[in-house]
Amino acid sequence: MKKLFIAEKPSVAAEFAKALKVPTGRKNGYLEGDNVIVTWCVGHLITMSYPEKYDEKFKRWSLDTLPFLPKEFKYEVIDGVKTQFDTVSKLLNREDVDTIYICTDSGREGEYIYRLVDMMAGVKDKVRKRVWIDSQTEEEIRRGIKDAKDWSYYDNLSAAAFLRAKEDYLMGINFSRILTLKYSRNVANFLKLDRAVLSVGRVMTCVVGMVVNRDREIRNFVKTPFYKVFAKFENLGM
Numbered sequence: 304m305k306k307l308f309i310a311e312k313p314s315v316a317a318e319f320a321k322a323l324k325v326p327t328g329r330k331n332g333y334l335e336g337d338n339v340i341v342t343w344c345v346g347h348l349i350t351m352s353y354p355e356k357y358d359e360k361f362k363r364w365s366l367d368t369l370p371f372l373p374k375e376f377k378y379e380v381i382d383g384v385k386t387q388f389d390t391v392s393k394l395l396n397r398e399d400v401d402t403i404y405i406c407t408d409s410g411r412e413g414e415y416i417y418r419l420v421d422m423m424a425g426v427k428d429k430v431r432k433r434v435w436i437d438s439q440t441e442e443e444i445r446r447g448i449k450d451a452k453d454w455s456y457y458d459n460l461s462a463a464a465f466l467r468a469k470e471d472y473l474m475g476i477n478f479s480r481i482l483t484l485k486y487s488r489n490v491a492n493f494l495k496l497d498r499a500v501l502s503v504g505r506v507m508t509c510v511v512g513m514v515v516n517r518d519r520e521i522r523n524f525v526k527t528p529f530y531k532v533f534a535k536f537e538n539l540g541m
């Protein structure tokens with residue numbers, strides 16, 4: 304039986320292959336040795352589906368269909384990486400693979416990337432272990448593989464990642480639509496455009512706010528006199 308190692312990106316997969324002494328002759332999206340297979344994602348392979356994938360009526364932006372709050376969320380393979388997803392999915396489900404080593408980046412997003420792939424690939428009856436490393440040196444990679452924990456140890460991290468993604472999705476979809484529907488015409492007229500989309504995001508909106516505040520500080524800056532004090536002191540024998 305073989306062990307499958309899945310990294311987040313090709314460059315990291317190459318480091319794992321080097322540490323595992325896997326031949327570097329790349330096949331179609333993976334490397335394979337006698338007992339080891341190394342494959343990779345290319346960042347995210349899976350994304351959350353747009354509202355129209357739930358119901359065609361949501362394709363048209365309307366206040367009548369807001370808020371959009373699905374009971375269950377839908378996911379799909381990103382168009383540009385379907386070939387690599389198909390490769391990874393087949394490897395994850397190969398009969399001669401009994402253990403999967405999850406080697407995506409050690410963090411919440413890396414956990415999310417693999418969990419989505421595992422879910423969409425329908426992986427069953429495999430041992431899954433999580434490799435958690437602080438660098439990509441051969442020594443650290445080997446240490447991470449030796450100390451790999453069962454993936455269930457990171458279930459809470461996975462839950463946090465899914466929650467973050469759902470929060471971002473719902474905030475972006477609902478607030479972008481409602482603000483665009485209500486204020487798009489005013490913004491478009493001000494900017495002398497035919498139309499304008501008002502995008503809202505958990506991080507993006509905060510950063511835009513910081514930029515706007517800084518711009519206002521610069522515009523409202525008023526010159527004021529600035530003085531420097533120069534003094535000369537002599538030792539009076541004290």
